[in-house]
Amino acid sequence: MNYETQLVGDSMTVIDDDDARRRRKRLLLIGGGVAVVLVAAAAFISMRGDKAGDTAAPTAQVPVVTVVSPGQSTVARTVSATGSLAARIDMPVGVVGEGGMVTRVLVQPGDWVRAGQVLATVERSVQAEQVRSLAAQVEVQRANAKLAQAQLDRAKALVGRGFISAADIDQRTATRDQAEAQVRVAAAQLAEQQARTGRLDIRAPASGLVLTRTVEPGQIVQAGGGTLFRMAKDGEMEMQAQVAEGDLATLRAGNSATVTPIGSTQKFAGRLWQVSPVVDPQTRQGIARIAIPYNAAIRPGGFASAMLTSGSGTAPLLPESAVQSDPKGSYVYVVNAKGQVERRDVTVGQVSDNGVAVTSGITGTEQIVTSAGAFLTPGQKVKPELAKGR
Incomplete structure (x- = not known):
């Protein structure tokens, strides 16, 4: 039998080895029991939490x-596109006469003009003198024709008395006819010069809206020297919409469209009046030209978007x-x-x-x-x- 000696206070105590083992065993059993109780308590709490979650889930609201x-x-089937605004018929106006120094400019961009209205005038002092000279020549020729007619009339009065021969009458008649022809030639030369002088007035070829002006008084201009004014005939505008090749095939002249200039909230009703017969081989796009009425918000050269109606469907x-x-x-x-x-x-x-x-x-x-x-x-x-x- 084994014994343990333990000092207790001032005396020595002898403890049996079997008793020590029994004490340790009891302590281990007590510790194991406490551990089991703690695990059971944790499991119970976890189960209650799960049940609480299960009861709470059905109460979550479904929106x-x-x-x-x-x-x-x-x-309506539609095609969207973008493009530039322009005058439907853009008319450049330049010098058709001899040219010279501009003396007056009578219109400004934005003015409405009628067909034949003078837009600017060119100095014409030399041409005016030529007109007066030719007008005087007409008067000279008319006087000659009048004299030739009078001589013919007197000769006819004397021919019956035998003083004037028939040959003289023929000669005087030819002189009268020649004088009258000279009158017509002089009159034609005068009209030509007057027309040339009139062409020094730069006129509107048709009624419409003046878009640009590039000439000022004192400027020297000449025929073929460039465009002095640009006009929109009758003020009609258009949008030149760039349309994809596939969409171009669905469009027809007469289709309705809505045009919105960039930077503006205004929408303008228009109508497709021409579909380009060709497609750009690089961009694979064609031009659809949409006619729109005049409005101050439509500025040629600007950019716009368009929605074109190409039919209907479901x-x-x-x-x-x-x-x-x-x-x-x-x-x-x-x-x-x-x-x-x-x-x-x-x-x-x-x-x-x-x-x-x-x-x-x-x-x-x-x-x-x-x-x-x-x-x-x-x-x-x-x-x-x-x-x-x-």
Whole structure:
């Protein structure tokens, strides 16, 4: 038998080895029991937490969203384009006469003028003297013709008495005819010079709007020297829209269009009057010319966008709030059969007061979220509610 000796106070105590082992065993059993109790308590608390979570989950609210099933509506097929504004008929006006020094400029850009109205005048002192000289020549020739006629009349009165022969009458008649011809020649020369002088007036070739002026008094101009004024005939304007080759084939003269100048909120109704018969081989685009009435906001040389109607068809029509966009493009949210939100990428067509036409991506039979789409995420569970009036 083993014994342990232990000093207690001032005396020595002898402890049996078996008793020591029994004490250690009891301590181990007590420690194990405490551990088991702690594990059981932790498991109980965890189970209660799970049950509490299970009871709380069903109480979470599912958002209610307004949806619409738009079906198919008749909408206009449109083609969007950009291009430059210009005069429908741009008329350059220059010098048609001899030229010279400009003495007066009578119009400013923005003025309306009538056909034949004088826009500017050129100095004509030399030409005026030539006109007076030729006018005097006409008078001289008329006097000669008058004298020749008088001599012929006197000769005819004497021919019956035998003083004048028939040959003399013929000679005097020829002299009279020659004098009258000289009058006509002098008159023609006078008219020619007057016409040349008149061409020193720079006139409007037709009624319209003066667009530009590049001449000032004192400036020397000459025939073929360049454009002094530019005019828009009758003030008519147009947009020269750049249209893709594929879209160009769908357009016809007479199609309606809406033109919006860049930087302006005004929209102008126009009509397509010419479709280019050729396509640029580099850009693969052609010109669609849209006639628009005159307005001060339409400035030739400016830039504009246009929406051209190229026919009609059927497509789902959605409110603008239903269509979202991000860097990937336009999309809508659709509620599926499980009540979950799905993203659908779509292609947007014409936007009008009636809504947004969707040309691809949906058929119109889906339940499409009309509002609050920005706060939803794909896969989120929602409660759809059909919009009123649908």
